[in-house]
Amino acid sequence: MITPLAMTLLGIGLLLAAWTGLQAYRRRPANAPQIVTAIALTAALAVQSVIGWFRMTADIPHDRVTFIAYSIGILLPLPLGIWVARLERTRWGSIALCFTAVVVAVMTLRLHQLWQAGS
Amino acid sequence: MTVEHSGGTGTPEPATVRPAAGDPTDTAPTDGAQPEDLNKGPRRVLATLYGIFALAAVSRAGVQISTRFDDAPLAYSLSLLSGLVYVAATVGLTTTRSWSRPLAWTACAVELVGVLVIGTLSLLDKAAFPHDTVWSRFGSGYLFIPVILPLLGLGWLFATRHRGEVPTQVAES
Numbered sequence: 001m002i003t004p005l006a007m008t009l010l011g012i013g014l015l016l017a018a019w020t021g022l023q024a025y026r027r028r029p030a031n032a033p034q035i036v037t038a039i040a041l042t043a044a045l046a047v048q049s050v051i052g053w054f055r056m057t058a059d060i061p062h063d064r065v066t067f068i069a070y071s072i073g074i075l076l077p078l079p080l081g082i083w084v085a086r087l088e089r090t091r092w093g094s095i096a097l098c099f100t101a102v103v104v105a106v107m108t109l110r111l112h113q114l115w116q117a118g119s
Numbered sequence: 120m121t122v123e124h125s126g127g128t129g130t131p132e133p134a135t136v137r138p139a140a141g142d143p144t145d146t147a148p149t150d151g152a153q154p155e156d157l158n159k160g161p162r163r164v165l166a167t168l169y170g171i172f173a174l175a176a177v178s179r180a181g182v183q184i185s186t187r188f189d190d191a192p193l194a195y196s197l198s199l200l201s202g203l204v205y206v207a208a209t210v211g212l213t214t215t216r217s218w219s220r221p222l223a224w225t226a227c228a229v230e231l232v233g234v235l236v237i238g239t240l241s242l243l244d245k246a247a248f249p250h251d252t253v254w255s256r257f258g259s260g261y262l263f264i265p266v267i268l269p270l271l272g273l274g275w276l277f278a279t280r281h282r283g284e285v286p287t288q289v290a291e292s
Contacts, residue, residue, distance in 0.1 A: 065182050065185075065186050066182055069178050069181075069182050073174065073175070073178055076171075076174060077171050080167060080170060080171070081167065084163055084164075084167050087163070088159070088160055088163045088164075090160050091160070092159075092160025092161060092163060092164050093160075093163075095164050096163060096164050096167040099164070099167065099168060099171075100167065100171070103171055106262070
């Protein structure tokens with residue numbers, strides 16, 4: 001884990017949540033830039049997870065099983081949200097993408113906490 | 120991609136003029152208040168929420184039970200139970216069989232009872248619940264979503280109770 005990268009991804013997740021939340025408030029389906037942002041964020045999260053696995057040592061993170069579970073699990077919500085947003089071309093698709101972006105932001109924070117707890 | 124124009128700004132949308140919905144190829148902004156969408160859109164959002172919680176709770180229980188089950192057999196068994204309830208609710212919300220709605224009703228009701236009972240007990244008798252479950256303290260570790268989710272699920276099931284069978288066009292989900 002690299003703290004500035006984790007905090008950047010956390011911020012992007014929250015911004016995407018706010019953006020898609022506003023889209024839902026305006027009764028609009030998720031638009032192309034939002035879908036592209038979600039795909040890019042998923043790719044960046046995958047890079048972060050791989051960096052995390054390579055930087056693991058004997059002591060860091062302390063709870064390796066949970067860390068590995070989170071680093072894999074964090075890659076799943078956004079593809080689900082993207083799929084629902086593409087399938088459901090109404091405000092409800094935007095709400096689904098908004099929720100998954102919040103989940104990813106929270107999971108990024110948790111992932112970082114797990115890493116810090118071991119160092 | 121044909122969706123770009125739908126994200127444009129400044130398109131006035133008077134509340135009284137609602138665009139036709141239902142055509143899956145229609146990419147124009149549609150109004151979430153359409154009666155049809157009440158069945159389809161919210162159901163997909165609920166299924167998304169439940170799917171993520173099913174994954175989270177089952178994963179959590181898997182890690183807890185496989186690595187340190189003896190620490191707190193009760194709490195970790197409850198974690199697994201809550202995970203299975205979320206899986207059942209997800210299945211009930213994403214299928215359109217005759218048993219889908221009864222399954223969703225049952226799962227949401229069990230979930231509500233579970234989160235209220237475990238939430239209350241975890242506050243009253245901390246000794247019995249030294250290890251957190253998804254339902255401990257009404258799901259405070261999960262932004263209280265565990266206590267809100269069954270209410271949303273039951274609310275949606277109640278609001279759509281007279282529709283009987285789920286429309287056929289939602290079967291693709």
